[in-house]
Amino acid sequence: MADVDENSPLFAIAIAAELSNMHPQTLRQYDRLGLVSPRRTAGQSRRYSMRDVVQLREIARLSAEGLNLEGIRRILDLENQVAALQSRVRELETALADELLNRPGRRVFAARESGDVLRLRAGERVPKQNEVVVWRPF
Missing domain, CATH: 1.10.1660.10 (Multidrug-efflux Transporter Regulator; Chain: A; Domain 2)
Structure with a gap:
């Protein structure tokens, strides 16, 4: 029906x-x-x-x-x-x-303790340090 x-x-x-x-x-x-x-x-x-x-x-x-x-x-x-x-x-x-x-190629960023911004590729990990990873989908 x-x-x-x-x-x-x-x-x-x-x-x-x-x-x-x-x-x-x-x-x-x-x-x-x-x-x-x-x-x-x-x-x-x-x-x-x-x-x-x-x-x-x-x-x-x-x-x-x-x-x-x-x-x-x-x-x-x-x-x-x-x-x-x-x-x-x-x-x-x-x-x-x-x-x-x-969307392929989304951008991912990480911040170092110094405040520097590190751009990463999707799926890439930050080298082990005291960094904070921030992800915001836009």
């Missing part, structure tokens, strides 16, 4: 309307306005994901607080941008960490 996540289009409009405590016509209107964009089946029926249902509930909450639909659209757009950027940052952090760990 395929993995089901929050973006999997599972719910027909009647079920999504019930889960979000809205009328199906309201969901159609929000789709036309671009507030929530469910996926479509081959027969063009709307299929809502759990993420869509959560977004519908958020629209209802913001509307109850007095925001108009254009304000809600702006808030949702900004929240979606933030989520996409956070995801991208996580991807880049992972890629950077992988690059730093796998």
